[in-house]
Amino acid sequence: MAMLSSTLPARARAPAYGGAIIGLALVAMPVLLLGWLILYPILAAIVETMFPVGADGARGFSLASYRFFFSDDYSLANLRVTLWTTCVCGLLLVLVGLPIALYLRFSRGRFASYVQALAIFPMFVPSIILSYALIRTIGPNGTVDLVLNALGLPKLPTPYLTPWGPVIGLVWDNLPLTVLMLTAGLGQISNASVEAARDVGAGPLRVLVSIILPRMGNSLLVTLSFAVLGIFSAFTLPYVLGPASPEMMGPFMERTFSDNNDPLNALTQAVISFGFCLVFGLFYVRSIARNRESRR
Amino acid sequence: MARLTIRNICKSFGSGFAVNDVSLDVENGELVCLLGPSGSGKSTLLRMIGGFERPSAGEILIDGRDITHLPPERRPTGMVFQSHALWTHWTVFDNIAFGLKLRRLPRADIREKVEQALAMVGLADYGQRMTTQLSGGQQQRVALARSLVLEPKILLLDEPFASLDQHLRERLRDEVKDIQSRLGITTLFVTHGQDEALALADRIVVMRDGVMEQVAPPDVIYRAPQTEFVAGFIGSMNFLRADVEDGVARHDDLTLPLPIADGPVILGIRPEAMSLTPSERPRAGKVHRLIDFGTHKLIDIDLTDGTRIKCMAGPDARAPRGLRVELGVSAFHAFRDGRQVYQTTSDLEATERSMSHA
Incomplete structure (x- = not known):
């Protein structure tokens, strides 16, 4: 010593x-x-x-530029289509992502790994490539049309250049992050608590509704906040796949700024978009703060 | 009250077996402990009974009804998990009431049953607390109440006290035993603690590498172990290598009459079956250490072949370090190829006496 x-x-x-x-x-x-x-x-x-x-x-x-935005039918239609796209995408992302995340969380084996790889794959595909791939698939004379034609079935109306075009692209693009975040949220729910619920008589659906979903509130909120923030300000996919009118806020801002050479109105559109995103951002910050407090 | 029958149950993971051809009958109201080291397959067996693992082969029957392929929610079993597995977004009351609500019982009945269950586990005033506000012991009581309130035919406990401290574990162990005796519920209890198994069980199933080594009441397991593994796993046992020649087992420090065929043998001697006397012999065993447990003392002896053995002595015993001693043996076991081949009559008599009382 x-x-x-x-x-x-x-x-x-x-x-x-x-x-x-x-x-x-x-x-x-x-x-x-x-x-x-x-x-x-x-x-x-x-x-x-x-x-x-x-x-x-x-x-x-x-406040003239704001007055103009909120009295201009075209600007309001663009804001509406952006909000509609965001809501539909958010809903679809949860509806598609949650079953995948549940499967990945509670399944073991090689097949689950393949599903995970497939779900994460879109993360590594740039938006522009995805846009043209979707045009070649669901666009006029795309793969879907060719397959239907080969089967002797009638042509389906294409979602390309309709509000559903960006919805399909944005859901595809945001799915990996949604699945990853939901899987991380599900990771906090122990196998034992699910097994305990089944032990007292709860079927799989009841376990989901009564045990899993109530304990996923925070991670669902965070996931939705992230998805909404990304979708609201998306540019490439709505620009390439969406309709010319009405258009989402991203392409609208770009056109106002470049084509119309109107920086003041483009800035106003940006501030208004920021205001909407801020609401979801605050949800996210509040959720993080609550999480930290509960961990203390 | 129910009878559990397990027939030739197997569970394989890849090429290995977690449980291999296990058969067991658990009688009405009996408490059976599955005891074994980690990886012995005891939890896998319990989980197969609960429906959380699907057996690769074999059958599980409760009161003669085959439940092997039923999902957990349709089995008449109740499980208490090691990690409590309480639902933290609900109160204690809601945790216990969940299963009753699923069975669509009237609200007044649910309240009455939950209050009875809470009173049974000593948490009568804790219904409105969140589960996160409870201590580990209280959480495990809630988990027990959650299972018992549904009046399962078979209660399964998967190392329920593993995460609790020693004092709390002993207290809860006694309480579980009392509740189980009072309700007469058939119970399977998984543990790797031999003291827990010896204190609780009507019968102990000692498992190793997915197979049952021995099934017997605690005193039989302790006094008449059928294998070298059981002898070493339950309680403390000294093992000495010896050679048998003309009915005598010879070791450098011991010579014991052993009426079995000539050849090498492993002698198993409990510390309490050994006695020490001072010796002048230069190659006699030497006292290494004396540990005082209050009620008794445990003396470590280094033998000349390098083996260290333990000998139990009274609370007043004195044995200075380095003292040369001769060993005396009042009862012993002999093992060959891992199986018991001989046991002295004093131990056998004690076992038979206890079995006839039972």
Whole structure:
């Protein structure tokens, strides 16, 4: 012991100040980047749209661009189709993703691994490639049409260039993240608690409704928040697969900015889109905060 | 009250067997402990009875009715899990009432039965608490009440006290035994704790590598182990290698009469069947350590062949480290190829006496 104490002297004091400074330094860079690349553009866009440059070159408070957006039928139709697409996609993602996640969570064996690989695969396909693949599949004279024709069946109306085109593409594109997040949520439900429910007489459906879903509220909320945030601001898939009119907010903003050369209205559309996303973002933040509190 | 019959049950995972050709009858109101080390197949067997694993072969019958292929929700069994498995989004009351609600009982009946179950496990005033507000012991009582409230024909307990501390485990063990005796419910209890099995069971099934080594009452398992594994797994047993020649087993430190065929043999001697006397012989066993347990002392002896054995002595015994001692043996077992081939009559008599009392 004497030898130990001579070679390894006890620590005189904990590095209280040094530790705090290192901690602050570690978070400083991401916080600064967050402020520069996210917070500043948001605030700048809000200020720009509420204090636009007038004809005389001076800035003044005006809500004219917002008034225009909410009185313009075309803008409102675009907002409606965006909200409709977001809601339908969110619903379809849960309806499609939840059974896959349930299967992956409670199944063992090789087949489950193949299903998992298949469910995750769209994550590695760029949106633009997916868009053209879908055109070749469900578009006019695409694979579906060719197969129906070969079977002597009548042609089906194609969803390409209708609001259902982006829905199909966005569900395909967002499915991997949805499945991953739902599977992670299901991972918190132990096998024993499911088995205990079956032991007292609950069938599979009852187990889902009474035991699994009530304990998945948080992860469903987080999953939906993520999906909604991504879908609301989607650009490529609605641009390539969607109708020209009405169009989703992403393509609408791009066209207002580039084709119409109208940055003020494009910014207004962006701020309004941000407002809607913010609601879902707050759901997400609240859910995370609740989770942390319950873990304490 | 029900009779459980297991016939030639097998469960294979890939090329290996978790449970291999196990047959067992559990009588009405009997409490049987499945005891064995990790990987012996005891939990797999219990899970097959509960319906959570599908047997590869064999049959499971309750009161003569084949339930082998029924899903868990249609079996007349109730299981208590090691991890409590309570539903944390509900109160204690809702946890216990869930099974009754599924059976569509009137609300007043549900309330009455849940209150009775809570009173039975000593949690009468805890109905409205969330399960996360309970201690580990209280959670396990709720899990027990949840199973008992449904009045299952067979109660299955899968290492229910494994996550609890020693004192709580002993207390709950006694309570479970009392409740089981009072209700007369046929019970299977999985444990890897021999003290738990010895204290609770009417019969113990010792399992190893998916097969049953021995099925017998606790005292028989302890006093008349059929295999070397059972002898070593239940209680403490000293094993010594010896050679038998002309009806005498010879070891450097021991010579014992052993009326079996000549050849090598493993002698099994319980610490309480050994006695020590001081010795002048230079190659006699040497005291290594003395551990005082209050009620008795355990003395470790190093023998000349390198074996270390344990000897139980009274609370007043003294044995300084390094003291040379001669070994005395009042009862012993002899094993060949893992099977018991001989047992001294004193142990046999004790076992027979206890069996005739039973």
